Amino acid sequence: MAGIFYGVGVGPGDPGLLTLKAKQILEEADVIAVPVKKPGEKSTAFEIIRQVVETEGKEILETVFYMTADPSVWRSCAKEAAALVEARLKKEKKVVLITLGDVTVYSTCMYVQQYVAAKGYRTELIPGISSYSAGAACAGIALAEGKETLAVVPALKNPEQLGTVLELFDNVILMKASKSIRWLGEYMRQEKIPRTNAVVLCCVGLPGEYIGPLDESREYGYFTTVIVKKGTGGLKEEQE
Amino acid sequence: MAGIFYGVGVGPGDPGLLTLKAKQILEEADVIAVPVKKPGEKSTAFEIIRQVVETEGKEILETVFYMTADPSVWRSCAKEAAALVEARLKKEKKVVLITLGDVTVYSTCMYVQQYVAAKGYRTELIPGISSYSAGAACAGIALAEGKETLAVVPALKNPEQLGTVLELFDNVILMKASKSIRWLGEYMRQEKIPRTNAVVLCCVGLPGEYIGPLDESREYGYFTTVIVKKGTGGLKEEQE
Numbered sequence: 001m002a003g004i005f006y007g008v009g010v011g012p013g014d015p016g017l018l019t020l021k022a023k024q025i026l027e028e029a030d031v032i033a034v035p036v037k038k039p040g041e042k043s044t045a046f047e048i049i050r051q052v053v054e055t056e057g058k059e060i061l062e063t064v065f066y067m068t069a070d071p072s073v074w075r076s077c078a079k080e081a082a083a084l085v086e087a088r089l090k091k092e093k094k095v096v097l098i099t100l101g102d103v104t105v106y107s108t109c110m111y112v113q114q115y116v117a118a119k120g121y122r123t124e125l126i127p128g129i130s131s132y133s134a135g136a137a138c139a140g141i142a143l144a145e146g147k148e149t150l151a152v153v154p155a156l157k158n159p160e161q162l163g164t165v166l167e168l169f170d171n172v173i174l175m176k177a178s179k180s181i182r183w184l185g186e187y188m189r190q191e192k193i194p195r196t197n198a199v200v201l202c203c204v205g206l207p208g209e210y211i212g213p214l215d216e217s218r219e220y221g222y223f224t225t226v227i228v229k230k231g232t233g234g235l236k237e238e239q240e
Numbered sequence: 241m242a243g244i245f246y247g248v249g250v251g252p253g254d255p256g257l258l259t260l261k262a263k264q265i266l267e268e269a270d271v272i273a274v275p276v277k278k279p280g281e282k283s284t285a286f287e288i289i290r291q292v293v294e295t296e297g298k299e300i301l302e303t304v305f306y307m308t309a310d311p312s313v314w315r316s317c318a319k320e321a322a323a324l325v326e327a328r329l330k331k332e333k334k335v336v337l338i339t340l341g342d343v344t345v346y347s348t349c350m351y352v353q354q355y356v357a358a359k360g361y362r363t364e365l366i367p368g369i370s371s372y373s374a375g376a377a378c379a380g381i382a383l384a385e386g387k388e389t390l391a392v393v394p395a396l397k398n399p400e401q402l403g404t405v406l407e408l409f410d411n412v413i414l415m416k417a418s419k420s421i422r423w424l425g426e427y428m429r430q431e432k433i434p435r436t437n438a439v440v441l442c443c444v445g446l447p448g449e450y451i452g453p454l455d456e457s458r459e460y461g462y463f464t465t466v467i468v469k470k471g472t473g474g475l476k477e478e479q480e
Binding site for chain 2: 011014015016017018019020021023024052071102103104105106107110113117123125126127128129130133134136137138140141142143144145146147148149150151152153154155164165168169
Protein backbone atom coordinates (compact mmCIF):
# COMPACT_ATOMS: atom_id res chain seq x y z
CA MET A 1 0.00 0.00 0.00
CA ALA A 2 1.43 3.33 -1.07
CA GLY A 3 0.76 6.65 0.60
CA ILE A 4 -1.84 9.05 -0.70
CA PHE A 5 -2.13 12.83 -0.58
CA TYR A 6 -5.46 14.64 -0.28
CA GLY A 7 -5.95 18.38 -0.68
CA VAL A 8 -9.21 19.20 1.08
CA GLY A 9 -11.21 22.44 1.06
CA VAL A 10 -12.92 22.84 4.46
CA GLY A 11 -15.24 25.73 3.58
CA PRO A 12 -15.10 29.29 4.91
CA GLY A 13 -15.88 28.87 8.61
CA ASP A 14 -19.04 26.98 9.58
CA PRO A 15 -17.98 23.35 10.20
CA GLY A 16 -21.41 22.33 8.85
CA LEU A 17 -20.16 23.40 5.42
CA LEU A 18 -17.57 20.62 5.34
CA THR A 19 -18.59 17.96 2.82
CA LEU A 20 -19.36 14.39 3.89
CA LYS A 21 -16.36 13.26 1.85
CA ALA A 22 -13.99 15.77 3.48
CA LYS A 23 -15.08 14.61 6.94
CA GLN A 24 -14.60 10.95 6.06
CA ILE A 25 -11.14 11.50 4.53
CA LEU A 26 -10.05 13.55 7.56
CA GLU A 27 -11.27 10.82 9.91
CA GLU A 28 -9.22 8.22 8.02
CA ALA A 29 -6.10 10.42 7.80
CA ASP A 30 -2.81 9.53 9.51
CA VAL A 31 -1.43 13.04 9.08
CA ILE A 32 -3.26 16.37 8.88
CA ALA A 33 -1.06 19.02 7.23
CA VAL A 34 -2.02 22.52 8.32
CA PRO A 35 -0.81 25.61 6.42
CA VAL A 36 0.01 28.62 8.61
CA LYS A 37 1.34 32.07 7.75
CA LYS A 38 4.10 31.87 10.39
CA PRO A 39 5.45 29.12 12.67
CA GLY A 40 3.30 28.43 15.73
CA GLU A 41 0.35 30.43 14.40
CA LYS A 42 -3.21 29.25 14.97
CA SER A 43 -4.91 27.88 11.86
CA THR A 44 -8.51 28.81 11.09
CA ALA A 45 -8.91 25.74 8.87
CA PHE A 46 -7.81 23.49 11.73
CA GLU A 47 -10.16 25.23 14.19
CA ILE A 48 -13.00 24.45 11.77
CA ILE A 49 -12.30 20.74 11.31
CA ARG A 50 -11.57 19.93 14.96
CA GLN A 51 -15.21 20.80 15.71
CA VAL A 52 -16.42 17.83 13.65
CA VAL A 53 -13.41 15.49 13.29
CA GLU A 54 -11.62 13.61 16.10
CA THR A 55 -7.94 14.58 15.63
CA GLU A 56 -6.61 12.65 18.64
CA GLY A 57 -3.91 10.19 17.59
CA LYS A 58 -3.19 11.87 14.25
CA GLU A 59 0.01 13.73 13.45
CA ILE A 60 -0.67 17.44 13.01
CA LEU A 61 1.95 18.72 10.57
CA GLU A 62 2.54 22.46 10.42
CA THR A 63 3.48 23.79 6.97
CA VAL A 64 4.53 27.45 6.75
CA PHE A 65 3.47 29.65 3.83
CA TYR A 66 4.72 33.18 4.41
CA MET A 67 2.48 35.97 3.14
CA THR A 68 4.67 37.50 0.49
CA ALA A 69 4.53 39.12 -2.92
CA ASP A 70 7.81 37.38 -3.78
CA PRO A 71 7.06 34.21 -5.77
CA SER A 72 10.46 32.69 -4.99
CA VAL A 73 9.74 32.75 -1.22
CA TRP A 74 6.35 31.23 -1.92
CA ARG A 75 7.86 28.51 -4.09
CA SER A 76 10.41 27.54 -1.47
CA CYS A 77 7.58 27.33 1.13
CA ALA A 78 5.64 25.05 -1.20
CA LYS A 79 8.71 22.90 -1.80
CA GLU A 80 9.40 22.60 1.91
CA ALA A 81 5.77 21.69 2.61
CA ALA A 82 5.87 19.13 -0.21
CA ALA A 83 9.06 17.59 1.20
CA LEU A 84 7.44 17.23 4.64
CA VAL A 85 4.40 15.61 3.02
CA GLU A 86 6.54 13.37 0.83
CA ALA A 87 8.46 12.01 3.84
CA ARG A 88 5.11 10.80 5.26
CA LEU A 89 3.90 9.41 1.92
CA LYS A 90 7.09 7.32 1.72
CA LYS A 91 6.02 5.72 5.00
CA GLU A 92 2.68 4.87 3.32
CA LYS A 93 0.73 7.41 5.33
CA LYS A 94 -2.55 9.00 4.32
CA VAL A 95 -1.75 12.75 4.37
CA VAL A 96 -4.51 15.39 4.20
CA LEU A 97 -3.64 19.04 3.63
CA ILE A 98 -6.50 21.29 4.67
CA THR A 99 -7.29 24.67 3.14
CA LEU A 100 -9.90 27.35 3.91
CA GLY A 101 -12.73 27.63 1.39
CA ASP A 102 -12.36 25.79 -1.91
CA VAL A 103 -9.22 23.94 -2.94
CA THR A 104 -9.41 25.13 -6.56
CA VAL A 105 -9.69 28.86 -5.80
CA TYR A 106 -6.58 30.75 -4.62
CA SER A 107 -5.43 27.85 -2.49
CA THR A 108 -1.99 26.77 -1.27
CA CYS A 109 -3.01 23.14 -1.75
CA MET A 110 -2.52 23.16 -5.50
CA TYR A 111 1.19 23.88 -5.30
CA VAL A 112 1.86 21.03 -2.89
CA GLN A 113 -0.36 18.69 -4.91
CA GLN A 114 1.56 19.51 -8.11
CA TYR A 115 4.92 18.75 -6.48
CA VAL A 116 3.76 15.53 -4.87
CA ALA A 117 2.00 14.30 -8.03
CA ALA A 118 5.15 15.04 -10.06
CA LYS A 119 7.00 12.65 -7.73
CA GLY A 120 4.57 9.91 -8.71
CA TYR A 121 2.39 9.78 -5.60
CA ARG A 122 -1.37 9.33 -5.77
CA THR A 123 -3.19 12.60 -5.08
CA GLU A 124 -6.82 13.64 -4.84
CA LEU A 125 -8.40 17.09 -4.45
CA ILE A 126 -11.71 17.49 -2.62
CA PRO A 127 -13.58 20.72 -3.46
CA GLY A 128 -14.97 22.92 -0.69
CA ILE A 129 -17.50 25.71 -0.30
CA SER A 130 -15.92 29.04 -1.25
CA SER A 131 -16.36 32.07 1.00
CA TYR A 132 -18.23 33.95 -1.72
CA SER A 133 -20.76 31.15 -2.24
CA ALA A 134 -21.40 30.91 1.49
CA GLY A 135 -21.55 34.70 1.84
CA ALA A 136 -23.97 35.10 -1.08
CA ALA A 137 -26.21 32.37 0.38
CA CYS A 138 -26.17 34.12 3.79
CA ALA A 139 -26.99 37.44 2.14
CA GLY A 140 -29.79 35.78 0.12
CA ILE A 141 -28.40 36.88 -3.23
CA ALA A 142 -27.41 34.97 -6.38
CA LEU A 143 -23.86 35.16 -7.72
CA ALA A 144 -25.36 34.66 -11.19
CA GLU A 145 -28.88 34.04 -12.53
CA GLY A 146 -30.28 33.20 -15.95
CA LYS A 147 -27.85 34.44 -18.60
CA GLU A 148 -25.80 36.63 -16.28
CA THR A 149 -22.02 36.53 -16.23
CA LEU A 150 -19.76 36.44 -13.18
CA ALA A 151 -16.20 37.68 -12.68
CA VAL A 152 -13.86 36.87 -9.79
CA VAL A 153 -11.00 39.35 -9.45
CA PRO A 154 -8.35 39.59 -6.74
CA ALA A 155 -7.12 42.93 -5.44
CA LEU A 156 -8.29 45.58 -7.93
CA LYS A 157 -6.18 48.69 -7.68
CA ASN A 158 -8.51 51.44 -8.91
CA PRO A 159 -12.03 52.25 -10.09
CA GLU A 160 -10.93 52.18 -13.76
CA GLN A 161 -10.12 48.45 -13.50
CA LEU A 162 -13.50 47.82 -11.90
CA GLY A 163 -15.21 49.91 -14.58
CA THR A 164 -13.70 47.75 -17.32
CA VAL A 165 -14.89 44.56 -15.61
CA LEU A 166 -18.37 45.92 -14.84
CA GLU A 167 -18.82 46.99 -18.44
CA LEU A 168 -18.48 43.38 -19.51
CA PHE A 169 -19.90 41.49 -16.51
CA ASP A 170 -23.20 41.43 -14.60
CA ASN A 171 -21.73 40.35 -11.28
CA VAL A 172 -18.26 40.92 -9.87
CA ILE A 173 -16.63 39.30 -6.86
CA LEU A 174 -13.78 41.44 -5.53
CA MET A 175 -11.41 39.39 -3.38
CA LYS A 176 -9.06 40.97 -0.80
CA ALA A 177 -11.17 44.10 -1.13
CA SER A 178 -10.50 45.82 2.21
CA LYS A 179 -8.43 48.57 0.61
CA SER A 180 -10.96 49.07 -2.20
CA ILE A 181 -13.96 49.82 0.01
CA ARG A 182 -13.50 53.61 -0.01
CA TRP A 183 -13.11 54.14 -3.73
CA LEU A 184 -15.76 51.51 -4.40
CA GLY A 185 -18.39 53.54 -2.51
CA GLU A 186 -17.40 56.66 -4.41
CA TYR A 187 -17.48 54.79 -7.72
CA MET A 188 -20.98 53.41 -7.08
CA ARG A 189 -22.29 56.88 -6.28
CA GLN A 190 -20.80 58.29 -9.49
CA GLU A 191 -22.08 55.45 -11.65
CA LYS A 192 -25.49 55.56 -9.92
CA ILE A 193 -25.27 51.88 -8.94
CA PRO A 194 -27.69 51.46 -5.99
CA ARG A 195 -25.90 50.88 -2.67
CA THR A 196 -27.94 47.71 -2.17
CA ASN A 197 -26.22 46.17 -5.22
CA ALA A 198 -23.01 45.65 -3.21
CA VAL A 199 -22.63 43.18 -0.35
CA VAL A 200 -19.51 43.06 1.82
CA LEU A 201 -18.48 39.63 3.15
CA CYS A 202 -16.00 39.54 6.00
CA CYS A 203 -15.07 36.47 8.11
CA VAL A 204 -18.01 34.40 6.82
CA GLY A 205 -19.00 31.84 9.48
CA LEU A 206 -16.19 33.02 11.80
CA PRO A 207 -15.94 35.32 14.81
CA GLY A 208 -16.31 38.94 13.66
CA GLU A 209 -18.51 37.98 10.70
CA TYR A 210 -19.94 40.90 8.75
CA ILE A 211 -22.28 40.32 5.82
CA GLY A 212 -23.97 43.55 4.87
CA PRO A 213 -24.00 46.76 2.90
CA LEU A 214 -20.92 48.76 1.96
CA ASP A 215 -20.04 50.83 5.00
CA GLU A 216 -17.00 53.06 4.55
CA SER A 217 -16.78 53.82 8.27
CA ARG A 218 -16.02 50.20 9.22
CA GLU A 219 -12.60 48.56 9.36
CA TYR A 220 -12.26 45.42 7.25
CA GLY A 221 -9.68 42.61 7.49
CA TYR A 222 -7.49 41.08 4.79
CA PHE A 223 -10.01 38.41 3.78
CA THR A 224 -12.77 40.82 2.81
CA THR A 225 -14.79 40.10 -0.29
CA VAL A 226 -17.29 42.39 -2.01
CA ILE A 227 -19.97 41.19 -4.41
CA VAL A 228 -21.13 43.91 -6.79
CA LYS A 229 -24.25 43.25 -8.86
CA LYS A 230 -24.88 45.45 -11.88
CA GLY A 231 -28.48 44.33 -12.31
CA THR A 232 -30.99 43.32 -9.69
CA GLY A 233 -31.68 39.79 -10.87
CA GLY A 234 -34.51 38.20 -12.79
CA LEU A 235 -37.62 38.49 -10.66
CA LYS A 236 -37.27 41.57 -8.54
CA GLU A 237 -38.55 44.18 -10.97
CA GLU A 238 -41.82 42.34 -11.34
CA GLN A 239 -42.26 42.03 -7.60
CA GLU A 240 -41.73 45.71 -6.90
CA MET B 241 -43.69 27.46 15.47
CA ALA B 242 -43.78 28.86 11.95
CA GLY B 243 -42.69 27.03 8.83
CA ILE B 244 -39.28 27.51 7.32
CA PHE B 245 -37.98 27.27 3.77
CA TYR B 246 -34.48 26.01 2.92
CA GLY B 247 -32.87 26.23 -0.51
CA VAL B 248 -30.13 23.61 -0.52
CA GLY B 249 -27.37 23.02 -3.08
CA VAL B 250 -26.63 19.28 -3.23
CA GLY B 251 -23.42 19.44 -5.30
CA PRO B 252 -22.91 18.16 -8.85
CA GLY B 253 -23.33 14.38 -8.48
CA ASP B 254 -21.22 12.58 -5.89
CA PRO B 255 -23.38 12.34 -2.73
CA GLY B 256 -20.14 12.68 -0.73
CA LEU B 257 -20.05 16.32 -1.85
CA LEU B 258 -23.20 17.14 0.11
CA THR B 259 -22.33 19.32 3.11
CA LEU B 260 -22.90 18.11 6.67
CA LYS B 261 -25.43 20.92 7.08
CA ALA B 262 -27.35 20.00 3.92
CA LYS B 263 -27.62 16.38 5.08
CA GLN B 264 -28.85 17.42 8.53
CA ILE B 265 -31.46 19.83 7.16
CA LEU B 266 -32.71 17.22 4.70
CA GLU B 267 -33.00 14.65 7.49
CA GLU B 268 -35.10 17.07 9.56
CA ALA B 269 -37.29 18.14 6.60
CA ASP B 270 -41.03 17.44 6.44
CA VAL B 271 -41.19 18.20 2.72
CA ILE B 272 -38.52 17.84 0.04
CA ALA B 273 -39.35 20.00 -2.98
CA VAL B 274 -37.78 18.65 -6.16
CA PRO B 275 -37.52 20.77 -9.32
CA VAL B 276 -38.03 18.85 -12.58
CA LYS B 277 -38.05 20.00 -16.20
CA LYS B 278 -41.36 18.26 -16.93
CA PRO B 279 -44.00 16.48 -14.81
CA GLY B 280 -43.06 12.94 -13.77
CA GLU B 281 -39.42 13.37 -14.80
CA LYS B 282 -36.61 11.84 -12.73
CA SER B 283 -34.60 14.38 -10.74
CA THR B 284 -30.81 14.09 -10.60
CA ALA B 285 -30.68 16.15 -7.39
CA PHE B 286 -33.13 13.73 -5.73
CA GLU B 287 -31.15 10.69 -6.93
CA ILE B 288 -28.08 12.22 -5.24
CA ILE B 289 -29.65 12.90 -1.84
CA ARG B 290 -31.53 9.61 -1.52
CA GLN B 291 -28.16 7.84 -1.41
CA VAL B 292 -27.32 9.53 1.92
CA VAL B 293 -30.65 10.75 3.36
CA GLU B 294 -33.59 8.58 4.47
CA THR B 295 -36.56 10.06 2.58
CA GLU B 296 -39.16 7.57 3.87
CA GLY B 297 -42.06 9.37 5.56
CA LYS B 298 -41.32 12.75 3.97
CA GLU B 299 -43.51 14.39 1.38
CA ILE B 300 -41.72 14.58 -1.98
CA LEU B 301 -43.11 17.64 -3.74
CA GLU B 302 -42.56 17.90 -7.48
CA THR B 303 -42.12 21.46 -8.79
CA VAL B 304 -42.01 21.93 -12.55
CA PHE B 305 -39.62 24.39 -14.19
CA TYR B 306 -39.93 24.13 -17.97
CA MET B 307 -36.73 24.68 -19.95
CA THR B 308 -37.58 27.83 -21.82
CA ALA B 309 -36.06 31.03 -23.12
CA ASP B 310 -39.34 32.82 -22.28
CA PRO B 311 -38.97 34.56 -18.89
CA SER B 312 -42.75 34.80 -18.42
CA VAL B 313 -43.11 30.98 -18.53
CA TRP B 314 -40.22 30.71 -16.09
CA ARG B 315 -41.78 33.26 -13.75
CA SER B 316 -45.12 31.47 -13.70
CA CYS B 317 -43.32 28.19 -12.91
CA ALA B 318 -41.52 29.90 -10.02
CA LYS B 319 -44.81 31.38 -8.76
CA GLU B 320 -46.51 28.01 -8.92
CA ALA B 321 -43.63 26.32 -7.09
CA ALA B 322 -43.66 29.09 -4.49
CA ALA B 323 -47.42 28.65 -3.97
CA LEU B 324 -46.97 24.91 -3.41
CA VAL B 325 -44.18 25.62 -0.92
CA GLU B 326 -46.21 28.35 0.80
CA ALA B 327 -49.16 26.02 1.37
CA ARG B 328 -46.80 23.73 3.36
CA LEU B 329 -45.16 26.61 5.24
CA LYS B 330 -48.63 27.71 6.38
CA LYS B 331 -49.00 24.29 7.99
CA GLU B 332 -45.70 24.97 9.84
CA LYS B 333 -43.74 22.47 7.79
CA LYS B 334 -39.99 22.48 7.22
CA VAL B 335 -39.68 22.63 3.42
CA VAL B 336 -36.37 21.98 1.64
CA LEU B 337 -35.99 22.74 -2.05
CA ILE B 338 -33.01 20.90 -3.52
CA THR B 339 -30.93 22.10 -6.42
CA LEU B 340 -27.98 20.60 -8.34
CA GLY B 341 -24.61 22.21 -7.66
CA ASP B 342 -24.56 25.51 -5.78
CA VAL B 343 -27.69 27.41 -4.79
CA THR B 344 -26.18 30.83 -5.64
CA VAL B 345 -25.08 29.97 -9.19
CA TYR B 346 -27.74 29.67 -11.94
CA SER B 347 -30.20 28.00 -9.61
CA THR B 348 -33.99 27.81 -9.60
CA CYS B 349 -33.94 28.02 -5.81
CA MET B 350 -33.37 31.76 -5.69
CA TYR B 351 -36.65 32.62 -7.40
CA VAL B 352 -38.71 30.52 -5.03
CA GLN B 353 -36.77 31.86 -2.03
CA GLN B 354 -37.45 35.46 -3.12
CA TYR B 355 -41.18 34.86 -3.43
CA VAL B 356 -41.47 33.02 -0.13
CA ALA B 357 -39.32 35.57 1.75
CA ALA B 358 -41.47 38.39 0.32
CA LYS B 359 -44.48 36.69 1.96
CA GLY B 360 -42.73 36.98 5.31
CA TYR B 361 -41.62 33.39 5.82
CA ARG B 362 -38.22 32.50 7.27
CA THR B 363 -35.84 31.31 4.61
CA GLU B 364 -32.28 30.04 4.56
CA LEU B 365 -29.95 29.18 1.67
CA ILE B 366 -27.30 26.48 2.06
CA PRO B 367 -24.45 26.71 -0.48
CA GLY B 368 -23.31 23.63 -2.40
CA ILE B 369 -20.29 22.53 -4.41
CA SER B 370 -20.55 23.84 -7.97
CA SER B 371 -19.91 21.51 -10.91
CA TYR B 372 -16.91 23.58 -12.02
CA SER B 373 -15.24 23.40 -8.60
CA ALA B 374 -15.73 19.64 -8.45
CA GLY B 375 -14.63 19.22 -12.06
CA ALA B 376 -11.49 21.32 -11.59
CA ALA B 377 -10.60 19.33 -8.46
CA CYS B 378 -11.08 16.04 -10.38
CA ALA B 379 -8.92 17.35 -13.22
CA GLY B 380 -6.28 18.52 -10.73
CA ILE B 381 -6.32 22.13 -11.95
CA ALA B 382 -6.89 25.45 -10.16
CA LEU B 383 -9.74 27.73 -11.23
CA ALA B 384 -7.55 30.63 -10.10
CA GLU B 385 -4.13 30.93 -8.45
CA GLY B 386 -2.13 33.83 -7.04
CA LYS B 387 -3.29 37.06 -8.71
CA GLU B 388 -5.20 35.38 -11.52
CA THR B 389 -8.72 36.39 -12.47
CA LEU B 390 -11.66 34.10 -13.20
CA ALA B 391 -14.71 34.61 -15.41
CA VAL B 392 -17.89 32.51 -15.47
CA VAL B 393 -19.90 32.96 -18.66
CA PRO B 394 -23.01 31.09 -19.80
CA ALA B 395 -23.56 30.16 -23.43
CA LEU B 396 -21.06 32.18 -25.48
CA LYS B 397 -22.17 32.51 -29.08
CA ASN B 398 -18.91 32.98 -30.97
CA PRO B 399 -15.12 33.12 -30.70
CA GLU B 400 -15.16 36.94 -30.69
CA GLN B 401 -17.03 36.98 -27.36
CA LEU B 402 -14.54 34.50 -25.93
CA GLY B 403 -11.64 36.56 -27.28
CA THR B 404 -12.90 39.64 -25.43
CA VAL B 405 -13.17 37.70 -22.17
CA LEU B 406 -9.79 35.96 -22.57
CA GLU B 407 -8.09 39.27 -23.23
CA LEU B 408 -9.13 40.46 -19.77
CA PHE B 409 -9.19 37.19 -17.79
CA ASP B 410 -6.69 34.43 -16.96
CA ASN B 411 -9.26 31.66 -16.54
CA VAL B 412 -12.67 31.30 -18.13
CA ILE B 413 -15.46 28.88 -17.24
CA LEU B 414 -17.83 28.38 -20.17
CA MET B 415 -21.18 27.01 -18.99
CA LYS B 416 -23.59 25.18 -21.34
CA ALA B 417 -20.68 24.86 -23.74
CA SER B 418 -21.72 21.81 -25.79
CA LYS B 419 -22.41 23.91 -28.89
CA SER B 420 -19.17 25.88 -28.49
CA ILE B 421 -16.80 22.90 -28.55
CA ARG B 422 -16.16 23.00 -32.29
CA TRP B 423 -15.33 26.69 -32.66
CA LEU B 424 -13.47 26.61 -29.35
CA GLY B 425 -11.01 24.02 -30.70
CA GLU B 426 -10.51 26.10 -33.86
CA TYR B 427 -10.05 29.27 -31.82
CA MET B 428 -7.41 27.70 -29.56
CA ARG B 429 -5.43 26.50 -32.60
CA GLN B 430 -5.54 29.97 -34.14
CA GLU B 431 -4.54 31.73 -30.93
CA LYS B 432 -1.87 29.11 -30.20
CA ILE B 433 -3.38 28.28 -26.80
CA PRO B 434 -2.08 24.77 -25.93
CA ARG B 435 -4.81 22.10 -26.09
CA THR B 436 -3.97 21.10 -22.51
CA ASN B 437 -5.15 24.52 -21.32
CA ALA B 438 -8.79 23.51 -21.83
CA VAL B 439 -10.62 20.90 -19.76
CA VAL B 440 -14.12 19.69 -20.64
CA LEU B 441 -16.40 18.76 -17.74
CA CYS B 442 -19.49 16.71 -18.52
CA CYS B 443 -21.80 15.01 -15.97
CA VAL B 444 -19.32 15.44 -13.09
CA GLY B 445 -19.86 12.63 -10.55
CA LEU B 446 -22.75 11.21 -12.60
CA PRO B 447 -23.17 8.35 -15.08
CA GLY B 448 -21.47 9.31 -18.38
CA GLU B 449 -18.92 11.54 -16.65
CA TYR B 450 -16.25 12.96 -18.93
CA ILE B 451 -13.45 15.11 -17.54
CA GLY B 452 -10.73 15.49 -20.10
CA PRO B 453 -9.24 17.34 -23.04
CA LEU B 454 -11.26 19.09 -25.73
CA ASP B 455 -12.31 16.39 -28.18
CA GLU B 456 -14.35 17.65 -31.11
CA SER B 457 -15.35 14.13 -32.15
CA ARG B 458 -17.34 13.48 -28.95
CA GLU B 459 -21.00 14.33 -28.35
CA TYR B 460 -21.62 16.51 -25.28
CA GLY B 461 -24.83 17.02 -23.31
CA TYR B 462 -26.54 20.25 -22.25
CA PHE B 463 -24.70 20.53 -18.94
CA THR B 464 -21.22 20.67 -20.41
CA THR B 465 -18.71 23.09 -18.97
CA VAL B 466 -15.30 24.01 -20.35
CA ILE B 467 -12.53 25.57 -18.30
CA VAL B 468 -10.03 27.50 -20.42
CA LYS B 469 -6.78 28.60 -18.80
CA LYS B 470 -4.77 31.31 -20.53
CA GLY B 471 -1.64 30.71 -18.47
CA THR B 472 -0.34 27.52 -17.01
CA GLY B 473 -0.34 28.53 -13.35
CA GLY B 474 2.35 29.67 -11.01
CA LEU B 475 4.68 26.75 -10.50
CA LYS B 476 4.65 24.67 -13.64
CA GLU B 477 7.21 26.60 -15.68
CA GLU B 478 9.81 26.10 -13.01
CA GLN B 479 9.08 22.37 -12.77
CA GLU B 480 9.42 21.73 -16.49
